């Protein structure tokens with residue numbers, strides 16, 4: 001074992017001890033659970049970095065942070081993960097015309113955490129932006145929408161944001 005590997009092992013052990021001592025500090029980032037959910041459910045299309053894929057899905061590195069600054073944009077984030085998104089959309093000047101699947105089967109906490117990981121860790125929204133809450137997700141479960149309707153709502157949000 002190299003010295004570096006030994007140091008890494010010691011650090012991992014220290015982290016494990018810390019977790020046992022204080023479960024509340026388990027997450028290195030507040031969005032650690034969202035990161036895991038993103039990697040499990042979203043990265044296959046949007047890539048782990050959120051950079052997207054021209055043949056599959058748009059990047060998530062800027063628009064989600066902007067959406068999170070206005071109420072209708074926050075609804076848009078919730079609607080997109082709950083009901084998917086279908087049809088031609090423009091992100092940063094590039095067209096994407098695919099179908100994002102619905103993640104309505106994930107619970108409110110998981111979806112809120114996943115969106116917060118996107119908004120804060122991938123799209124770098126400033127701390128002044130309020131995190132998405134489980135309640136905001138739950139509120140959008142009341143009236144199910146189609147992916148096309150989510151796209152129509154998206155157009156109004158882009159207009160409001162001047163995008």
Ligand code: HEC
Pocket residue numbers: 038041042043044045046056057058060063064077080081085086087088089091096097098099100101103114115118151154
């Ligand atoms: C099967 C591929 C796929 C998976 C898995 C997927 N997405 Fe998407 N996502 C898309 C596509 C495709 C679009 C654009 C849809 C279109 O062209 O109308 C999109 C759009 C989005 C948008 C809207 C971007 C904008 O600018 O309005 C967000 C936000 C988003 N996805 C988040 C997520 C999150 C969070 C997950 C995981 C819970 C996820 N996606 C999983 C394919 C996927």
